[in-house]
Amino acid sequence: GAVVSQHPSRVICKSGTSVKIECRSLDFQATTMFWYRQFPKQSLMLMATSNEGSKATYEQGVEKDKFLINHASLTLSTLTVTSAHPEDSSFYICSASSPGNGGTEAFFGQGTRLTVV
Amino acid sequence: GENVEQHPSTLSVQEGDSAVIKCTYSDSASNYFPWYKQELGKRPQLIIDIRSNVGEKKDQRIAVTLNKTAKHFSLHITETQPEDSAVYFCAALNRDDKIIFGKGTRLHILP
Numbered sequence: 001g002a003v004v005s006q007h008p009s010r011v012i013c014k015s016g017t018s019v020k021i022e023c024r025s026l027d028f029q030a031t032t033m034f035w036y037r038q039f040p041k042q043s044l045m046l047m048a049t050s051n052e053g054s055k056a057t058y059e060q061g062v063e064k065d066k067f068l069i070n071h072a073s074l075t076l077s078t079l080t081v082t083s084a085h086p087e088d089s090s091f092y093i094c095s096a097s098s099p100g101n102g103g104t105e106a107f108f109g110q111g112t113r114l115t116v117v
Numbered sequence: 118g119e120n121v122e123q124h125p126s127t128l129s130v131q132e133g134d135s136a137v138i139k140c141t142y143s144d145s146a147s148n149y150f151p152w153y154k155q156e157l158g159k160r161p162q163l164i165i166d167i168r169s170n171v172g173e174k175k176d177q178r179i180a181v182t183l184n185k186t187a188k189h190f191s192l193h194i195t196e197t198q199p200e201d202s203a204v205y206f207c208a209a210l211n212r213d214d215k216i217i218f219g220k221g222t223r224l225h226i227l228p
Contacts, residue, residue: 032214034215034216041223042220042221043206043218043219043220043221044161044206044218045218046215046216046217046218049215091158093160093161095216105151105163105166106151106163106216107163108160108161108162109160110159110160111158111159111160113158
């Protein structure tokens with residue numbers, strides 16, 4: 001299947017700082033990528049839809065000024081957690097759909113475990 | 118919006134027995150239903166999927182059934198093995214082309 005690479009896999013940052021997470025589609029072009037957040041032992045909650053060349057669309061309850069999404073190219077989307085706080089500590093995962101599979105099968109990045117201290 | 122309910126939240130089965138996980142969805146426009154397996158700290162992996170134009174799909178020990186009228190779909194794992202222990206998520210593609218996940222089922226295979 002298609003490959004989606006996410007970086008970094010783990011990051012620890014201090015409260016008040018910002019952290020950028022990258023999501024790359026390595027062997028296909030992804031016009032749309034999705035960002036999920038997962039708390040321990042819970043499901044994946046969709047945060048936002050990242051659209052290449054346009055603004056991201058955020059799910060209800062997700063602060064767009066806190067979770068900045070940029071999708072500058074067909075192979076890269078970034079999520080920046082601004083002014084991070086301990087409650088932002090979580091597992092963040094991106095996904096992208098490969099057009100070769102009818103545009104519906106989602107391939108996930110490895111995930112990023114963010115710890116804010 | 119789409120709401121996906123998944124049951125049970127935890128399931129323990131004896132090795133060799135079958136496991137069944139059930140999900141319901143609310144958006145009648147949903148037409149694609151993937152199932153994911155997630156091991157601790159790792160990314161979800163697609164294990165099987167089904168589209169709304171079929172009622173059942175099988176891949177070796179794994180099968181999925183879909184009842185469009187009742188808006189529910191199920192995952193069946195036969196002859197369970199220790200490596201089947203993981204968290205399983207059902208999901209549905211809603212009318213906005215977003216994948217919405219169920220809450221997950223933690224499957225334990227008992228020796």
